[in-house]
Amino acid sequence: MAKLDLRKQWKHLYAPPAKKVELVDVPELKFVMIDGRIEPGQAPGTSPGFEEAMGALYGAAYTLKFMSKLRKEDPIDYPVMALEGLWWVEGEEFDISTAWEAFTDRWVYTLVIMQPDHITPVMFADALAQAAWKRPNPALARLRLASFREGLCVQTMHIGPYATEPATNERMHNWADENGYRLAGKHHEIYLGDPRRADPEKLKTVLRHGVERIGE
Numbered sequence: 001m002a003k004l005d006l007r008k009q010w011k012h013l014y015a016p017p018a019k020k021v022e023l024v025d026v027p028e029l030k031f032v033m034i035d036g037r038i039e040p041g042q043a044p045g046t047s048p049g050f051e052e053a054m055g056a057l058y059g060a061a062y063t064l065k066f067m068s069k070l071r072k073e074d075p076i077d078y079p080v081m082a083l084e085g086l087w088w089v090e091g092e093e094f095d096i097s098t099a100w101e102a103f104t105d106r107w108v109y110t111l112v113i114m115q116p117d118h119i120t121p122v123m124f125a126d127a128l129a130q131a132a133w134k135r136p137n138p139a140l141a142r143l144r145l146a147s148f149r150e151g152l153c154v155q156t157m158h159i160g161p162y163a164t165e166p167a168t169n170e171r172m173h174n175w176a177d178e179n180g181y182r183l184a185g186k187h188h189e190i191y192l193g194d195p196r197r198a199d200p201e202k203l204k205t206v207l208r209h210g211v212e213r214i215g216e
Helices: 048-070 096-102 121-134 138-142 162-178
Strands: 022-037 083-089 107-115 144-159 181-191 204-213
Touching: 022 048, 022 138, 022 204, 048 083, 048 107, 048 121, 048 138, 121 138, 144 162, 144 181, 162 181, 162 204
Parallel strands: none
Antiparallel strands: 022 107, 022 144, 083 107, 083 181, 144 204, 181 204
């Protein structure tokens, strides 16, 4: 059986250093995706819709993994990739330093989990049917299989609780300013640890943000 490890293949995108900010060009990649928004009065950690979306996403991702591993022709085994979140605030310029307190219940998100190239729309449709049969979840109907190219971005590894992300994001902002770029697009988080189990001070999250060169 063939084995595939996307974490190793894309190590520069999923294991950046914590001590410096890097400029990366993220190519077109394939994901299972779901869109949503945080309900008024809620936060990502308390939002019922966010939890439902995560459950649907993981359910489909693990079903696809086992379908790939158990297929009769050309079986391929691979580890499920990390959960990722693209975040923004509709009608506002995103600033994570104020978004936590001022805009939490107005946050809009797209949650994604990267998929190998051999995952097809037919496999995805079959996975949704299997996941719905094993563990019904209305959010499964909102999942989609799609590719997108994030392009030029700055990124770094944030180590510590989510509440301390603004300081790391400020480092990224300063790096962009000093090197002739401006932040553009959506705030991107890649969750490499489980906040329910990990020591908050050791929690690892890749922070990424699209950039544009000033003057272009």
